Amino acid sequence: MPTSCNPNVIAANPLKINETSCLENVLHVNRGIRVANRPKAAIMRKRILITGGAGFIGSHLADELLTRGYNVRVFDNLCSQVHGNESKWPTYLHRDVERVAGDVQNADAIARAVKGVDAVFHFAAMVGVGQSMYEIRKYTAANNLGTATLMETLVEHPVERLVIASSMSIYGEGAYRRRSGEMAVAFERNLDQLRRAQWELCGPDGQELVPIPTPENKPPSLASVYALSKYDQETMCLMLGAAYDIPTVALRFFNVYGPRQALSNPYTGVLAIFASRLLNGKPPLIFEDGRQRRDFVSVYDVVQACRFALEKREAVGQVFNVGSGAHYTISEIAERIGRVLGKESIRPEITNRYRRGDIRHCFADIRKARQSLGYAPRVSLEEGLIEIAAWVEGQVAYDRVEQAAAELSARGLTV
Numbered sequence: 001m002p003t004s005c006n007p008n009v010i011a012a013n014p015l016k017i018n019e020t021s022c023l024e025n026v027l028h029v030n031r032g033i034r035v036a037n038r039p040k041a042a043i044m045r046k047r048i049l050i051t052g053g054a055g056f057i058g059s060h061l062a063d064e065l066l067t068r069g070y071n072v073r074v075f076d077n078l079c080s081q082v083h084g085n086e087s088k089w090p091t092y093l094h095r096d097v098e099r100v101a102g103d104v105q106n107a108d109a110i111a112r113a114v115k116g117v118d119a120v121f122h123f124a125a126m127v128g129v130g131q132s133m134y135e136i137r138k139y140t141a142a143n144n145l146g147t148a149t150l151m152e153t154l155v156e157h158p159v160e161r162l163v164i165a166s167s168m169s170i171y172g173e174g175a176y177r178r179r180s181g182e183m184a185v186a187f188e189r190n191l192d193q194l195r196r197a198q199w200e201l202c203g204p205d206g207q208e209l210v211p212i213p214t215p216e217n218k219p220p221s222l223a224s225v226y227a228l229s230k231y232d233q234e235t236m237c238l239m240l241g242a243a244y245d246i247p248t249v250a251l252r253f254f255n256v257y258g259p260r261q262a263l264s265n266p267y268t269g270v271l272a273i274f275a276s277r278l279l280n281g282k283p284p285l286i287f288e289d290g291r292q293r294r295d296f297v298s299v300y301d302v303v304q305a306c307r308f309a310l311e312k313r314e315a316v317g318q319v320f321n322v323g324s325g326a327h328y329t330i331s332e333i334a335e336r337i338g339r340v341l342g343k344e345s346i347r348p349e350i351t352n353r354y355r356r357g358d359i360r361h362c363f364a365d366i367r368k369a370r371q372s373l374g375y376a377p378r379v380s381l382e383e384g385l386i387e388i389a390a391w392v393e394g395q396v397a398y399d400r401v402e403q404a405a406a407e408l409s410a411r412g413l414t415v
């Protein structure tokens with residue numbers, strides 16, 4: 001029997017008491033009485049905390065959870081790189097969201113945020129591969145120490161579910177096979193070959209390797225401080241979750257895109273960065289030759305995966321890739337966003353330069369999430385791009401890409 005207390009949601013809500021769902025969305029004050037017969041006052045909805053919930057993915061997750069009948073509290077420091085210098089709560093944040101301002105490194109603030117919650121999504125993080133290579137303390141403080149602070153609080157006040165936002169970046173290079181079909185041992189590109197603009201990975205015999213979908217069991221290969229921090233976050237959460245009986249799930253997001261992604265943040269969100277350049281009449285800047293492949297997943301699919309991670313018993317103690325299962329070259333993405341924005345006359349600029357920490361190909365093998373969680377991406381790239389185009393109309397985008405590229409170059413982080 002469905003347990004949602006929102007009657008409009010009952011038909012769509014897969015939660016079933018004592019079946020596959022673990023986190024039921026209502027606390028039954030008097031168990032055994034059917035929810036439908038229960039007076040409203042006897043039902044207390046579950047309260048979910050989203051750290052970093054004022055950001056792009058967190059705010060969409062808040063919408064999804066509210067629709068599903070949960071209470072949602074958001075904890076966020078409204079960092080200026082994402083929310084602008086005034087650091088205000090974003091207008092897109094649903095009005096029913098309970099807001100707690102604070103930093104994840106502040107134990108008192110976190111303790112206030114965690115009070116009375118049943119589950120936590122830990123999304124608060126500094127997000128940017130290139131920037132993490134020189135803002136080392138900032139990334140380590142927000143991501144590693146922030147997670148440690150949250151975990152100390154959760155050890156004292158355990159929750160029914162913790163979901164940590166991890167990242168594809170922990171894989172470094174994705175999985176590859178040889179042309180003969182055997183799996184290739186993970187190789188990295190060396191600087192010599194990159195200086196010669198030889199971008200593809202080769203095996204020891206010099207033959208080009210073929211990229212294949214990357215499964216969760218590919219060993220991590222950490223190529224940036226950001227990747228290191230995401231691996232630290234997921235490992236710390238899973239390890240302490242097991243030790244203290246806090247059911248924990250790690251989701252490795254691939255390239256997430258959609259409305260609300262910060263258009264003026266030059267460090268993260270390649271689609272938003274390209275859109276921002278085009279809106280300012282400038283060409284998208286593409287590193288290497290543009291033929292590197294990535295998996296672009298709609299934020300609406302990502303929040304479905306997040307809800308499954310919250311509700312499904314099978315998810316506990318596991319890591320899951322969250323991607324679309326499809327892959328595109330970066331050049332194709334730049335051209336397609338140009339077309340939907342009506343800016344096809346602005347041709348992307350291929351820089352033929354390499355950014356330290358970048359990888360050649362990585363796209364998701366999503367079979368595990370499909371099989372264990374019932375995750376099934378529904379938004380095609382075509383639909384997703386049209387939606388972005390509709391959203392960016394009327395948005396103000398400050399283009400800071402050249403400044404960000406200059407920061408990397410000044411530190412010798414581009415080749």
Ligand SMILES: NC(=O)c1ccc[n+]([C@@H]2O[C@H](COP(=O)([O-])OP(=O)(O)OC[C@H]3O[C@@H](n4cnc5c(N)ncnc54)[C@H](O)[C@@H]3O)[C@@H](O)[C@H]2O)c1
Nearest residue numbers: 052055056057077078079103104123124125165167253256
């Ligand atoms: N967007 C992607 O493609 C992607 C891919 C892989 C993983 N992720 C992960 O998903 C999570 C959400 O990413 P997003 O794209 O929504 O990013 P975002 O930058 O839009 O949101 C992050 C939020 O965290 C807040 N924040 C930052 N530092 C904080 C701190 N010290 N204390 C409290 N709040 C803080 C920011 O103000 C922001 O609102 C992050 O953990 C990120 O590493 C994102």
